[in-house]
Amino acid sequence: MDQNQTPLFTGLKKHVSNDPIQFHIPGHKQGKGMDNEFSEFIGTQALSIDLINIQPLDDLHHPHGMIKEAQQLAAEAYGADYTFFSIQGTSGAIMTMVMSVCHPGDKIIVPRNVHKSVTTAIIFSGAIPIFIHPELDDSLGISHGITPESVKKACQAHPDAKAVLVINPTYFGVTADLTQIVQIAHDYDMPVLVDEAHGVHIHFHDRLPASAMQAGADLAATSVHKLGGALTQSSVLNLKEGLVSHEKVQSVLSMLTTTSTSYILLASLDTARRNLAIYGKDLLESTIQLADYARDHINKLPRLYCAGEEILGSSATYDYDPTKLIVSVKSLGITGYDAEVWLRNNHHIEVELSDLYNILCIVTPGDSEKEIDLLINALKDLSNTLGSREAIQETKVYVPEIPLLALTPREAFYSETETVPFKSSVGRISAEFIMVYPPGIPIFIPGEIITAENINYIHENVAAGLPVQGPEDDTLETIRVIKEHRAFK
Numbered sequence: 001m002d003q004n005q006t007p008l009f010t011g012l013k014k015h016v017s018n019d020p021i022q023f024h025i026p027g028h029k030q031g032k033g034m035d036n037e038f039s040e041f042i043g044t045q046a047l048s049i050d051l052i053n054i055q056p057l058d059d060l061h062h063p064h065g066m067i068k069e070a071q072q073l074a075a076e077a078y079g080a081d082y083t084f085f086s087i088q089g090t091s092g093a094i095m096t097m098v099m100s101v102c103h104p105g106d107k108i109i110v111p112r113n114v115h116k117s118v119t120t121a122i123i124f125s126g127a128i129p130i131f132i133h134p135e136l137d138d139s140l141g142i143s144h145g146i147t148p149e150s151v152k153k154a155c156q157a158h159p160d161a162k163a164v165l166v167i168n169p170t171y172f173g174v175t176a177d178l179t180q181i182v183q184i185a186h187d188y189d190m191p192v193l194v195d196e197a198h199g200v201h202i203h204f205h206d207r208l209p210a211s212a213m214q215a216g217a218d219l220a221a222t223s224v225h226k227l228g229g230a231l232t233q234s235s236v237l238n239l240k241e242g243l244v245s246h247e248k249v250q251s252v253l254s255m256l257t258t259t260s261t262s263y264i265l266l267a268s269l270d271t272a273r274r275n276l277a278i279y280g281k282d283l284l285e286s287t288i289q290l291a292d293y294a295r296d297h298i299n300k301l302p303r304l305y306c307a308g309e310e311i312l313g314s315s316a317t318y319d320y321d322p323t324k325l326i327v328s329v330k331s332l333g334i335t336g337y338d339a340e341v342w343l344r345n346n347h348h349i350e351v352e353l354s355d356l357y358n359i360l361c362i363v364t365p366g367d368s369e370k371e372i373d374l375l376i377n378a379l380k381d382l383s384n385t386l387g388s389r390e391a392i393q394e395t396k397v398y399v400p401e402i403p404l405l406a407l408t409p410r411e412a413f414y415s416e417t418e419t420v421p422f423k424s425s426v427g428r429i430s431a432e433f434i435m436v437y438p439p440g441i442p443i444f445i446p447g448e449i450i451t452a453e454n455i456n457y458i459h460e461n462v463a464a465g466l467p468v469q470g471p472e473d474d475t476l477e478t479i480r481v482i483k484e485h486r487a488f489k
């Protein structure tokens, strides 16, 4: 196959160049029928390809033309047997993975620190989660992935589980030995579903961890929009056939996908694939060099630490993605969120995320030495300004225990509930998700028993200014819990 070809994007441009007279949606008709300020800002070229699945342009729900060809090229580039385009992000692709392999009542082995789309898929499918504790890094205060040993134990204890789900790499760019995890799961005939939201690029450079397809996984939901140059919302679902059939995946994906599929997003997947397949290795080589340069300089700054290969060596830290800059600011006696706000107010810098202890900055082919030097200088200023204060209290790293699951997430979601004050909810079963977003990893999921320790952790995040989301009452005064029925006296 010729990876220089972009059948979808080229076909779309060709269609538009024929100047068809449009009597179909979208009603803005190349921007002429919409708000002027917006259409002028977006530009007529972009609006001309804001089309949906009219006959000459193929149909994402039943691809047989230009979308099929684009997906075939993508499959070759990503090392898959089949690639499906998702314009509902990796969240949509993750729900498809889980719902393709789990029926109501089926078990699925998952790390507890999954993205909320996994828990949503578990609720939709009616699957029973068998949670594995992720390894915690007490020094950085972050969760890594699950280890081959813990997967083996879970498979031995639940040989009837229908699949193992793995996050590879984590938001922070760390991976376990995925190839070994796949071998273990396959020994039990369980397919491996990979949340590869943060790993589209790792397939294209040897210094980056093995991608899901390279490790032999069965399905991988991959955000091309995050680190692969596609537009926001554009992801792929890669499949190695054997344990899961492509027909099933196609039909579940179609059930979960809008019928008004955006061709701007689809074209961006087609062209991002070309760019990665042809230039990915070189682009990533320069990106890794830039990130290494940043890491070296940041590590020379007092009271700042940027994690590098010294974190490797445990079973949960088998490999890492050096393009992620995890900068620990705890020795400055401030939270990651404080650092995020300080960098915004003083240096006009926006980071990817912050938590209680760290900020995370991503380096991509979109960066040059100029931006990296601006970041290094800003962090130098942060270190000088805040590091010179007297009596710096180093922030103590603490990650709470994972709550016990009393009901399946689906049972809890559909149970009779009542609203109680949050502070007196200890011991009750949560009917809601509560998470810090980003990264969107739940502190409570529906069905878990609320603990004082986790309530404190939520308050700590709120007090630090971090975005705690999920409950219906966003002031966090109250929470919805499973209704208790007491015996009549």
Ligand SMILES: Cc1ncc(COP(=O)(O)O)c(C=O)c1O
Pocket (backbone or CB within 6 Å): 088, 089, 090, 091, 092, 094, 115, 117, 167, 170, 171, 195, 197, 198, 223, 233, 235, 438, 439, 440
């Ligand atoms: C670990 C992880 N999985 C899945 C997702 C969902 O990806 P998307 O935003 O493409 O739907 C995210 C998003 O941040 C994520 O961090």
